[in-house]
Amino acid sequence: MAVYKFYLGHRELSKAVFEWDAADRTALLTAFMLMEVFSHWLWCLFVWYRRDTYGAYVDINLLYPVWISVSIVGVFLLWMSSRFSPVRSVSSNLHIWQALIITIYSVYITFIVAILGHSSLVTGVSLVGGAMLGMMLINRNYVWRAFIGQIIAILAVSLLPYFGITIPNLRQLTATTLPPSIHSYMTHSDMTIIKNEALTWEGLNHLRQSSNLLWRSTHIYMSLPKAIFIIYMFRILLVSLDDSRRETLRHANQDELTQLKNRRYGLKKMKYALATVREYQDLSVMLLDLDWFKQINDNYGHDVGDQVLIEVSQTLSQSLTDKTIISRYGGEEFLIVLPDTKHDSAMMIAEQLRLNIAEHVMKIEGLADFNVTASFGLYTLTYEERACIAQGYEKITQQKTVARTSPLIKPIATQRAESQIASMQKLPSDICQRLISTADKALYEAKHRGRNQVVSANEMWAEKKGGKQSLYKSR
Ligand SMILES: Nc1nc2c(ncn2[C@@H]2O[C@H](COP(=O)(O)OP(=O)(O)OP(=O)(O)O)[C@@H](O)[C@H]2O)c(=O)[nH]1
Structure with a gap:
């Protein structure tokens, strides 16, 4: 014993x-x-x-x-x-x-x-x-x-x-x-x-x-x-x-391979960041995807592919501050949320990240040194747009509540509880998904334009003719 x-x-x-x-x-x-x-x-x-x-x-x-x-x-x-x-x-x-x-x-x-x-x-x-x-x-x-x-x-x-x-x-x-x-x-x-x-x-x-x-x-x-x-x-x-x-x-909460936050936890943190973002603060979202990653797997094997994912993850963690939410969103795709970051700063950060990844040399035993690149899709939710979305959302929820409730005067406790819930749910519940899919469109555009570059969905919309685009009106 x-x-x-x-x-x-x-x-x-x-x-x-x-x-x-x-x-x-x-x-x-x-x-x-x-x-x-x-x-x-x-x-x-x-x-x-x-x-x-x-x-x-x-x-x-x-x-x-x-x-x-x-x-x-x-x-x-x-x-x-x-x-x-x-x-x-x-x-x-x-x-x-x-x-x-x-x-x-x-x-x-x-x-x-x-x-x-x-x-x-x-x-x-x-x-x-x-x-x-x-x-x-x-x-x-x-x-x-x-x-x-x-x-x-x-x-x-x-x-x-x-x-x-x-x-x-x-x-x-x-x-x-x-x-x-x-x-x-x-x-x-x-x-x-x-x-x-x-x-x-x-x-x-x-x-x-x-x-x-x-x-x-x-x-x-x-x-x-x-x-x-x-x-x-x-x-x-x-x-x-x-x-x-x-x-x-x-x-x-953690991704086993890269030791970054996993998709579920990354989304949870993103929701929290959106719920706690202060007035006049912008929030930027980036989606990053490695270029030609399938070829790395095919040419060097899955283990080398894994090593690349680990090293890219380390580059991301070392290049970003603790406030940034970095998570592995999918296979070779990473989600980065920058709370309180304006569009121009986010673009500069993304550009720097792109350079850091491209300059990092992969030294793998038995193989010639090589580099990988990544494409970035970015979207910044400005506080003005957030306020518009919140207002529009509040109107819809109010209409729904009026339709559902009887004309009788509600007890004060019920009114208080409802106003509390309304203040907590200022933004629609699908806001995270909308932000990510918008950044994903920009990422797709970056791939389309030749990879190894950063594309901003805000700039894409600004360049487009025919009306103002926004997160909930861009379809
Ligand atoms: N080694 C390794 N490979 C992975 C992992 N997860 C996904 N993959 C591979 O990543 C590859 C992604 O390939 P594609 O989606 O075609 O993308 P790509 O080759 O990077 O091409 P583009 O994105 O268009 O530049 C697939 O071959 C997956 O098998 C993983 O955890 N480890």
Whole structure:
């Protein structure tokens, strides 16, 4: 078993523990149980060693059978943990062992809780913490059943005295206050002390305080280390969950080959950029497509094609700022969104990118150096056009809303909610697609004009005769 890996940091350890196979995790849980049982055994030893002092608060006659029971459970768990290697190969056996271990532990903990006088601290930590730890390490169904069984058993043990059944208890009862008439409040053991010795008020008080101190310390000793350990394990689990969540998100948003954002995430970021663009800010969109990329694949092979895609992606990332949204839109096509960028600046950026790609020399082992080029289609959505689109869109939505609603006056809450929605949806939902398809038309034109160049859809429209063109009127 890989428990020796505790020298690892908690992040590494978390990975290691949760990647272990089921038999190792069961063995780890057994080791935890064993440590707990051993701590109980040490407590018995301590009380027995100081029996002259603690004999007044602990039932020493009962301590011996308890000690023997704790020892038997300890030896049994020790034997079980040594049996995991053979069990590992037969997985069905492992399930039986898991069920057995958790049942024995539940019965044992119920016994300890009852025999110690139903400490709420020990009960709480054992029930909740033990179940949490168990669920992290072994079959959750077994732990869940054991948890329910333990609750029923602890409830039963607590209620039995009300049905006249007395359960042996290690804790000797002592008076907790000094009433005016001592005899009517004394328990049997206190009465014995009073009969044998002349008990003073201070003596009784001392007895009460010492007893409380012993039992409180016992409950803390039996609960806190376990609670700290379980919280530590839980932290490890959460670290591991955080890591895997981050990893999943990274995979969901990133293109595996180029490490750029993927199409889905690029579009999501673009939508967000459009929703948060400020008044008087323009937004530019570029589509970039490598030229004659099929020939690269055909001439040099798919691996070289992949390498080209990686290097072009690196050139893009290195040439653009963090604010720019760069994503792999398709095979050899990239989508670049420049928030708060005017048309002229966007043209300059695109031209610079084109040069950077064209000047980058592909050095591939076993092949002569070569260069690739790219064509660019660009479109800038100016704030004036955005305002026009938003206005037109608002009119349409208002008309639709009036047609749908009754002439009755709407409640203020509804009006407020509607105006909020309207302000959030200022632009039509297909705006991203429109922007991209407009940039795509410019890209097509760039290919048509001979490739390795930047074409702006805004300039294309300006050059065209016959009326003003715009994103929603250009068909
Ligand atoms: N190596 C590699 N090739 C890819 C990948 N994705 C798409 N391709 C290839 O990219 C090529 C694109 O070819 P075309 O669409 O004909 O474009 P082109 O050859 O670049 O020609 P133009 O765009 O007209 O300049 C196809 O052969 C695809 O198989 C990829 O991830 N890796």
